Amino acid sequence: MTRSTRRTRMLKSGVAGAAALLALSACSSSSSDDSSSAGSGTSASAAPKLSGTVTVFAAASLKESFTTLGKQFEQQHPGTKVTFNFGGSDSLAASITSGAPADVFAAASTKTMAIVTDKKDAAGTPVTFVRNQLEIATAPGNPDKISSLKDLTRSGLKVVLCDKTVPCGAAAQKVLDASRLKLTPVSYEQDVKSALTKVELKEADAALVYKTDVQAAAGRVQGVEFPESAEAVNDYPITLLKNAPNATAAKAFVELVTSAEGQNVLTGAGFLKP
Missing domain, CATH: 3.40.190.120 (Osmoprotection protein (prox); domain 2)
Incomplete structure (x- = not known):
């Protein structure tokens, strides 16, 4: 083999190696870009951070269990605060229909909840979350x-x-x-x-x-x-209110009440499952 032939082969080998390195670099860059895009998409779809006060109007019999759930909610969502107005369901319903600012209503009967739903003050259909005897x-x-x-x-x-x-x-x-x-x-x-x-x-x-x-x-x-x-076993319905000042956080509180975690607190207090 002549010296000229060897030089030609070495040049070709070098070009091939450089091409392979460029291809690997491109793959790595593409993979990094894809990963970055995926991460960006995940971040964009993450749930918004909850904040502010959630005002809950609730039947007097819910005082102990809802107070516990309120504290749990605040721990799970730093920056939020849950305040309660406990009392007779009928007087609470009357306050809501009269314009009292509230985010959530939990009544001790479907009859008193109807006072609110009949006035179109509920956001959606109330859900029975417990019963009581x-x-x-x-x-x-x-x-x-x-x-x-x-x-x-x-x-x-x-x-x-x-x-x-x-x-x-x-x-x-x-x-x-x-x-x-x-x-x-x-x-x-x-x-x-x-x-x-x-x-x-x-x-x-x-x-x-x-x-x-x-x-x-x-x-x-x-x-x-x-x-x-x-x-005479009473069904307890809960609903997000139509004009809730803090609807996003209020919806999350309702979800906690109706979740397995919320049900454990409520049944532990003596309530019956719906």
């Missing part, structure tokens, strides 16, 4: 030996009921009617917590409240179950 609350130790719904009609026994316009009162009246029992309470209270407080303060001997309220007041009252309570 009545129980008799007595002083610790049950000093009056109350063992049935009929016992509440005994002469001299001071009994408190929720007002008939609120869900716990409507449920109490329903079981009394179904059992053909009549009693005259010493007072009608505007929400279930007020009825329970009467027993805690010994201003009443017994009250018809929810199981969840008896559980929340463990040690301060004693619960007596009665089979007639199955006649």
Whole structure:
């Protein structure tokens, strides 16, 4: 082989090697660009960071469990704050339809939720997230030996009921009617917590409240179950409100309430699954 031939082959080999390096470099650059584009797309589709205050109007019987869920929500979404207005579902509904600023409404009955939906103040269809059942609350130790719904009609026994316009009162009246029992309470209270407080303060001997309220007041009252309570189990609906000031964060709070995590908190408080 001549010196000229060897030189020619070496030049060709060098050109081929350079071409291979250029091809590898192009592949690497393309892969890097694709990766960068994919990363950019992922970032663009990420959920927006939640912030601001979420105002929740909720039935009084939800106080303990919703307070817990509110704290969990704030921990999961730094920069948010959940504030609550707890009370009788009927008065809360009336406030909403009168223009009170709120993001979420959770009622203790479908009837009181209808006050809001009939006025077109709900954003979408309310969802039932839990159910609740009545129980008799007595002083610790049950000093009056109350063992049935009929016992509440005994002469001299001071009994408190929720007002008939609120869900716990409507449920109490329903079981009394179904059992053909009549009693005259010493007072009608505007929400279930007020009825329970009467027993805690010994201003009443017994009250018809929810199981969840008896559980929340463990040690301060004693619960007596009665089979007639199955006649009036309340569905609890929740909805995002149409004019919610912080709709994005409010929707996330509703999602927490209806999630498996939220259900664990609620059933742990004594609520029944929907």
